[in-house]
Amino acid sequence: MERLGDAFKSEEIREVDTIKGIQFPAYLETKKLIITGPPGCGKTTILNAIGGWPEEGYLDISSKDWWKSPVLHQRPRELHLGLPFVGFEKAVPVYDAYTLDDSSYLEIDFFRIPLPPPKTHPLSTNFRERFVFEFILLPAEKTYELRKTRSKSGTHHVDDDLTLDKVREELFFFKRLALFFHQNGMTVYIRDALNGKPKRICEPVLGQLVQSDEQGEALYHHLDQIRLRERLLNRSWSIRGNKKLLDLFVEVIPNALNVERCSIFINDPKTGKVWLQSGTGLDEKQIEMDMQDSLVGQVIATGDYNVKEDMDLLDGPHKEIDAQTGFVTRNELCVPIKSLSDQKTAGAILVLNKRGGESFKEADRVLLEKVASHLQSAIESIFLRQELMDFSELLTNRVRFSEWAKYLMWVILGVALAEAVLITYLLEK
Numbered sequence: 001m002e003r004l005g006d007a008f009k010s011e012e013i014r015e016v017d018t019i020k021g022i023q024f025p026a027y028l029e030t031k032k033l034i035i036t037g038p039p040g041c042g043k044t045t046i047l048n049a050i051g052g053w054p055e056e057g058y059l060d061i062s063s064k065d066w067w068k069s070p071v072l073h074q075r076p077r078e079l080h081l082g083l084p085f086v087g088f089e090k091a092v093p094v095y096d097a098y099t100l101d102d103s104s105y106l107e108i109d110f111f112r113i114p115l116p117p118p119k120t121h122p123l124s125t126n127f128r129e130r131f132v133f134e135f136i137l138l139p140a141e142k143t144y145e146l147r148k149t150r151s152k153s154g155t156h157h158v159d160d161d162l163t164l165d166k167v168r169e170e171l172f173f174f175k176r177l178a179l180f181f182h183q184n185g186m187t188v189y190i191r192d193a194l195n196g197k198p199k200r201i202c203e204p205v206l207g208q209l210v211q212s213d214e215q216g217e218a219l220y221h222h223l224d225q226i227r228l229r230e231r232l233l234n235r236s237w238s239i240r241g242n243k244k245l246l247d248l249f250v251e252v253i254p255n256a257l258n259v260e261r262c263s264i265f266i267n268d269p270k271t272g273k274v275w276l277q278s279g280t281g282l283d284e285k286q287i288e289m290d291m292q293d294s295l296v297g298q299v300i301a302t303g304d305y306n307v308k309e310d311m312d313l314l315d316g317p318h319k320e321i322d323a324q325t326g327f328v329t330r331n332e333l334c335v336p337i338k339s340l341s342d343q344k345t346a347g348a349i350l351v352l353n354k355r356g357g358e359s360f361k362e363a364d365r366v367l368l369e370k371v372a373s374h375l376q377s378a379i380e381s382i383f384l385r386q387e388l389m390d391f392s393e394l395l396t397n398r399v400r401f402s403e404w405a406k407y408l409m410w411v412i413l414g415v416a417l418a419e420a421v422l423i424t425y426l427l428e429k
Contacts, residue, residue: 008179010190010199022049023197025189028132032187033076037136038170039095039158040147042194043078046136053077062091062109067116067127075131083173084112087376094170095158103169108176115184132187135178139192140168179203246278249371253351254280257364260353261327263287264337264375267300267347274300274348282325293317295334300345305335305369307360329353333360337372346376 015026022045024030030050035043047053053074059066060082071079082091086109088100097103116127138146144167151159182188182201189198246264253262263279265287274296276287289297294317299306311318311329318329330353339346349372354360 008175008182009202010192011202012197012199013189016197020049021195022046024050025198030076032130032132033134034072034131035076035078035134035136036081037138037174038143038167039080039156040150041136041138041143042146043136045194046134046191047076047078050076056080058082058093060091062112062114064114066114067130072131081177083177084109094173097169097173098166103166106169106173108173108180110180113180116186118185128185129187132189133178133181134198135174135188135190136194137171137175137178137190137192138194140164140171143167143171246375249349249375250278250280253349253368253371257351257367258355258358259351260355261351263350263352265296265300265348265350267345269344277347287321287324289317289321295332296348296350299334299336299348303336303338303345305333305365307331307333307365309359327352330357331360333364333368335365335368335372337375339376348372349375 013025016023017026017028018024030052033050033052035046035052037043043056053076055077057071057074057077057079058081059069059071059079062082062084063069080093080095082093083097084091085097085100086107091112092100097106100106116130117124118128119126141164144162144164147156147159147162147167150156151162178188178190179201183203183205185205189200191198250262250264254260261280263282264277265274266277267274272292273288274294275289276282279287292298292301295306295308308314309331311331318332321327322329332350332352334348334350336345337347337349338344349368351364351368354364
């Protein structure tokens with residue numbers, strides 16, 4: 001058994017059939033086969049060995065019911081897959097990922113990939129067993145060599161300006177996708193050498209990770225989902241900064257916009273509250289407010305900016321906050337911070353009191369929205385880490401309760417057994 005890169009462990013499939021010099025799993029029904037992988041990895045070579053559909057296909061796997069797409073009707077065939085990436089609405093194949101951002105910043109948004117439903121009753125279709133996915137994952141150096149040779153013919157624009165780093169990034173995305181499909185019950189095998197044996201992924205399927213009651217499984221599944229979302233943002237977060245980034249913006253924005261204060265808030269959709277993450281002269285979570293009772297809440301709910309003047313003459317929740325902080329609010333501008341993972345609103349930036357008695361202008365809003373666009377990764381990562389800690393505490397309490405429940409059950413059984421022995425003894429006398 002060997003580790004394939006940093007993605008997962010794999011081992012050779014022992015029982016194989018050889019077709020035109022290419023080895024395939026013995027269990028494979030070729031009419032189920034979908035071959036995919038990075039450009040130039042040898043998909044056509046493998047397909048020709050089994051007489052597959054001659055044309056390449058494209059499938060956006062973030063689309064609804066993608067498993068019912070007409071492009072899947074002809075099998076076996078090779079497919080280029082459109083992948084959704086965190087923070088970008090449009091799914092693209094890996095060879096176009098560079099059009100979104102530097103590929104080292106990109107992460108596949110697995111939450112936007114719907115999965116085929118499992119078989120739930122005798123008459124339902126088991127879409128997860130309808131397809132077998134072969135992922136061709138040759139070493140990046142080998143694929144790079146094949147593509148440089150192919151580029152001399154000028155037939156494939158994806159080979160233009162090719163670099164080894166680009167090939168490595170494309171391979172990384174397909175490794176992640178292969179593991180995702182496998183862990184969610186899809187039939188997957190991989191091939192890391194065109195003339196070698198196919199391999200199976202040796203990682204547990206998510207449904208097999210926890211064997212407990214249904215509520216316990218739901219808790220662990222939810223925890224896994226939070227951890228996955230946090231991992232999706234982790235690379236971008238570690239590269240672009242940490243919580244100090246928010247403190248830095250809070251420090252420089254007042255001078256840039258000529259305002260007295262700046263605050264950054266995080267939205268907690270489960271509780272319907274927003275809380276302060278970083279603010280001028282304020283501590284984290286010093287301010288917490290309901291969504292419907294504040295300007296910040298309105299901006300998060302609608303996803304649109306808002307500005308208010310003459311606040312010192314109006315009654316409202318801001319008066320309570322002013323009383324807590326010893327500050328007097330005269331005017332305020334608030335813009336949303338959009339979520340990277342689901343296109344919703346993750347938080348908001350609020351600036352208070354334009355200096356010199358001035359009102360907020362359009363240029364102030366434009367600048368603040370630019371700042372918000374750079375804070376997306378920071379805000380969502382902070383919230384997910386907090387959610388993960390809260391949920392871990394909940395799970396720990398549940399485990400402790402379960403341990404006490406088991407202990408109490410054994411005590412009750414022991415007492416009942418002792419009573420039964422005593423009654424038997426008395427009856428015999």
